[in-house]
Amino acid sequence: MSEPATMTAAVPVRRSQSPAAADEAKAAELFAAHYPRLAGWIRRLVDDDETAHEIASEAFTRLLSRWHRVDGPAGYLYVIAANLVRDHWRRADRERRALRSQRDRSGGAEPATDGADAGLDLRSLVTSLPDRLRVPVLLHYYADLPIADIAQLLGRPPGTVKSDLAQARRALRQAWDGAR
Amino acid sequence: MIEWDDRETSGAEQDDPFRSVFGSAIVPLPPRPGAYEQVARRARRRRMARSAAAVVSAAAGVAAVGLAGIEARHAVAGHPAAVARSVSPAPSMTSSAMSVESPATSATSATSAAVRLCTSSDITVTPYDQVAGPARIGFVLLATNRSASTCRIAGYPRVTIRPSTASWTALTAAQGGTTLAGDPGAHEVVLAPGSSASAEAEWSMPGSDCQSSERDGIQVDVTLPGGAALHSEWPSPKGCVPTEAAVTALKAYVATPR
Numbered sequence: 001m002s003e004p005a006t007m008t009a010a011v012p013v014r015r016s017q018s019p020a021a022a023d024e025a026k027a028a029e030l031f032a033a034h035y036p037r038l039a040g041w042i043r044r045l046v047d048d049d050e051t052a053h054e055i056a057s058e059a060f061t062r063l064l065s066r067w068h069r070v071d072g073p074a075g076y077l078y079v080i081a082a083n084l085v086r087d088h089w090r091r092a093d094r095e096r097r098a099l100r101s102q103r104d105r106s107g108g109a110e111p112a113t114d115g116a117d118a119g120l121d122l123r124s125l126v127t128s129l130p131d132r133l134r135v136p137v138l139l140h141y142y143a144d145l146p147i148a149d150i151a152q153l154l155g156r157p158p159g160t161v162k163s164d165l166a167q168a169r170r171a172l173r174q175a176w177d178g179a180r
Numbered sequence: 181m182i183e184w185d186d187r188e189t190s191g192a193e194q195d196d197p198f199r200s201v202f203g204s205a206i207v208p209l210p211p212r213p214g215a216y217e218q219v220a221r222r223a224r225r226r227r228m229a230r231s232a233a234a235v236v237s238a239a240a241g242v243a244a245v246g247l248a249g250i251e252a253r254h255a256v257a258g259h260p261a262a263v264a265r266s267v268s269p270a271p272s273m274t275s276s277a278m279s280v281e282s283p284a285t286s287a288t289s290a291t292s293a294a295v296r297l298c299t300s301s302d303i304t305v306t307p308y309d310q311v312a313g314p315a316r317i318g319f320v321l322l323a324t325n326r327s328a329s330t331c332r333i334a335g336y337p338r339v340t341i342r343p344s345t346a347s348w349t350a351l352t353a354a355q356g357g358t359t360l361a362g363d364p365g366a367h368e369v370v371l372a373p374g375s376s377a378s379a380e381a382e383w384s385m386p387g388s389d390c391q392s393s394e395r396d397g398i399q400v401d402v403t404l405p406g407g408a409a410l411h412s413e414w415p416s417p418k419g420c421v422p423t424e425a426a427v428t429a430l431k432a433y434v435a436t437p438r
Contacts, residue, residue, distance in 0.1 A: 024220070031216045036208035043209050052209055057219050064223035132415055144206065155317040155385055157417055160395070 027064050034074055035060065038081060041143045045085045045123065047092075055084045075153040078145060082138045089127045125175045133168040136161050295370055298323075298331035300407035302371075307412055308378075317414070318358060318382030322433060323404055325371035334368040335405040339381045339427045344397030344413060346421075351383070353425035358382035364431040376433035383425035390420035398422070404430070 035056060043052035059081040063073055126137055135154065139145045140161075147165075151158040304326050307319045325331060342350035357363040361380040369377040381402065396418040402410040 027220060027223075028216055031211070031219065035211045035215070037206055039209035039211070040206040044206065049209065053212060053215070056209075056211075057215060057222075060219045061222045061226070064220060065226035156415075157390065160415075160417060163395075 082135050136164045137168045295332045298333040298406045302327040303408035305408050305410035316384050320380050322376045324376040330372050332368050332370045335366045336429050338403045340401045342399050348421045351425050353427040358426045361428050363428045366429045369432050377430040378433040379428045379430045381427040383422040390417050394418035
């Protein structure tokens, strides 16, 4: 498991700062501390750096726009990002289907693949999981968040999260075997 | 080739054999220059948009003026891009302002009155963006105008929460703010074809019973003004009884002002 992100004092909060300035400093500190790991996590789930940056920035924007009403902001970031990644996957899937359909109509050949991209295949299986199972998988196996943190974030008991992960593993295994 | 490991985890997270399936550790991706400033600017714009909506609806009962709508464009999540417009009472707090009727006021009010009410055949309700916090869970619901013409909708969704199999009494969500969302108050939202209004519903999951790993379900029924409805079922710890629930008023779906 990779090391969890730690807060850094990128922007110190001065005693004389106004509340707004202090919030701004805290926001900048949170961004500096968590952006690289969040974007790196997202990068594992999408195809390019640009998309990873776009999703990470959007997750931070949503968090900061609700700054005063969020408990545990770091975890909230991952939940937002997991939803955004899901939306990205759905959109990419629609585009792939449209391209395939267009190629079929024009009689074009299927692009060659090496058949060895297991990571991408596994990702497509994770995409097909229901929300209830997919989000814990993304947070636990891709983001390395501990079960206790995921339970807190999702408002589910730790035992339920473990049960969800076990169910997800079974579903992934069956889907993988069925696709081979 | 994926090497699956059939061993189940025993709760020791570090020993989870499934981890090897998901590959290597995270490689941090540093932000690009100016990324924080861009994010902070966008977040400020959204806060201002939300605050404006709250201020306007807090002044209910004063002379009606249209609140400028915000075009909903969301490049990342790809949500409806059409325009939804909130039509609310003016944010005026002074008697002089109350007595002034500007041409803009008449035009906006007339426009609003001329727009028909949305019915169940116009609106599709979908759950979007599950939200959760300590001891509570909820979701944002989107009401999207799927018809070919503009219509208007106002007020609060009726949200009823009841158990799938247990015996506790159904709970009706109170109208008001949730943990993450302030209540914009009841006001008209004018929905162009394809545009959406949103509301947030939430219910509590308190107490030790809600720590159970045994499963039950919670049925959530949503009915909008005009009759459009959504039935959904959510997993819930067995024996967990929500004691409170809340739902915000519908407001124009505001996606990212980028």
